[in-house]
Amino acid sequence: MDAPLIEMKNIEKHFGPVIALGGVSIDVHAGEVHCLLGDNGAGKSTFIKTMSGVHKPSAGTILFEGKEMNFSSPRDAMEAGIATVYQDLAMIPLMSVTRNFWMGNEPIRKFGPIRMMDFAHANAVTMEEMKKMGINLREPGQAVGTLSGGERQTVAIARAVYFGAKLLILDEPTSALGVRQTANVLANVDKVRKQGIGVVFITHNVRHAMAVGDRFTVLNRGKTLGTASRGNITPEELQDMMAGGQEMAALEGSLGGTV
Amino acid sequence: MADERIRDVSRIRRAMIRPELGAIAGAVLVFVFFLMIAGDSGMFAPKGIQNWTVVSAQFAIIAVGACLLMIAGEFDLSVGSMIGFAGIVIAILSVQWGWPVWFSIIVAFAVCMSLGALNGFLVIKTGLPSFIVTLAFLYILRGLTIWLSILTTQKTIIGGVKQAAEGDWLAPLFGGKAFRGLFQWFADMGWIDTFSRGSRAGQPVVEGVPMLVIWAIALVIFGQWLLTKTRFGNWIFAAGGDKQAARYVGVPVNRVKMLMFMFTAFTATVFATAQVIEFGSAAADRGLLKEFEAIICVVIGGALLTGGYGSVIGAALGALIFGVVQQGLFFSGAESSLFRVFLGTILILAVILNTYIRRMITGEK
Secondary structure (H helix, E strand, C coil): CCCCCEEEEEEEEEECCEEEEEEEEEEECCCCEEEEECCCCCCHHHHHHHHCCCCCCCEEEEEECCEEECCCCHHHHHHHCEEEECCCCCCCCCCEHHHHHHCCCCCEEEECCEEEECHHHHHHHHHHHHHHCCCCCCCCCCEHHHCCHHHHHHHHHHHHHHCCCCEEEEECCCCCCCHHHHHHHHHHHHHHHHCCCEEEEEECCHHHHHHHCCEEEEEECCEEEEEEECCCCCHHHHHHHHHCCHHHHHHHHHHCCCC | CCCCCCCCCCHHHHHHCCCCHHHHHHHHHHHHHHHHHHCCCCCCCHHHHHHHHHHHHHHHHHHHHHHHHHHCCCCCCCHHHHHHHHHHHHHHHHHHCCCCHHHHHHHHHHHHHHHHHHHHHHHHHHCCCHHHHHHHHHHHHHHHHHHHHHHHHCCCEECCHHHHCCCCCCCHHHHCEECHHHHHHHHHCCCCCECCCCCCCCCECCCCEEHHHHHHHHHHHHHHHHHHHCHHHHHHHHHHHCHHHHHHCCCCHHHHHHHHHHHHHHHHHHHHHHHHHHHCCEECCCCCCHHHHHHHHHHHCCCCCCCCCCCHHHHHHHHHHHHHHHHHHHHHCCCHHHHHHHHHHHHHHHHHHHHHHHHHHHCCC
């Protein structure tokens, strides 16, 4: 197998006396969906924030394409090719799809010394990229607020891919979505993988993870409980690892089914 | 596969559903109203038109600054005090210290834009709401203005700027009239009344377009262009819409906000300079309550108080409504207190309509 796209080795993150991450290691290959599972407070968010340059790790190394990285801002990580789609910070609902899509990367057209945003180009590309993801916009000037939650996630994913992301981090993209929208987003994650992009998919829903994941890593209380490949682990085992075994089994017994 | 639940939207509906619709409706209503009750009072004769155009232009100049700043997610309550302060600075430098008027004007712009930058710096560094920070400057600048004025002249009004500005090259840019030749020609053609007696016999009653109006039009065009056609405009929307999301994709949010505070200060100084050159004097109480009037214009124009949404054209229409209503009071000779009721009603109606339209456009709940 070829070298991993990103390697996170023994990442630790302390916030004062709190040890949020106590030595977490994972690696992601190009064209792979690596699912990061964990219950609330397991350290998933902190971990991806160190990966995307929001937090500096207290200890540990990050190797991206074989080179050691020291991100000091999200901008650094983005320039290296790591794009993050946050669950609720993906889009600005008051702005149009085009304006959101190009935010921070606006195309420029020059008229002598005057620099204007090239809306004709921006609109055309936006419509085209949305179409590839299976969203037919009424018009590119439509506000993002008129889109459904799944469509918003999709716009954010399409944006990251269009601007050359090599590694795409998705922070709980399906947690607030309905069944149909979840399926659409997962289908798009699959499309992205097929383009050779590495995907880190954060979720606490085992079924969503099983639907697209190639490998699965479970985090619990700031530590990795191990990584398993697809086919070597059952959803029940994943669920148990996430929740911490015994207790959960007892709870499920009383509820009469798997949660 | 198009979503079968999305109905085709007709062209008319699409043309109607704009952020400025509330302001357009308000402006039409105001004009119809005054044509009906004050149509024969001279309000719509050349002299009358000039009267309410100048007042509207004053509102429009500061509304452009307030509008862009509000869309970027911040307020500036120090605009009114800044107007008084800029005027006094120009008057003290040019009349008391004898500096050339053009240099005094440039210094006033530099000082006020630095104060705007200080406002922005404090808001960004402390993370306090701009409402509080600029409220402090509302008091600080007003106090400084009165103190400086008393300290140098023992008065709160400083005159003599007109004489000092004689022959100055920069002053006419703020206080002069444009297109004089054209208006003389209009008068010769008999389209505008001329003075029949006195030293100005034969001259038109309206000599040209006041520079204040030219400034207003230029600023509105610039503001609308900046907001809707440039990359920086996209950053203004993004900074006010969700600063964290904007930062994550690399928008320099702090720089955008800082520049908008400075631009607001710039518009306040334009207002102040034009007023000082026009009146030939500066007074420490100039610009009182202007910050709120600017904000009202912007809100009538469809901007969202919390930022991220709005229109410069809308704000300009808000300024037009304000100017027409205020001057309409004098022309119609009606009970002025009733017109405040009228203005308040327009404000409420425009804002209700704006909120409804905004929800249709943005899908907000």
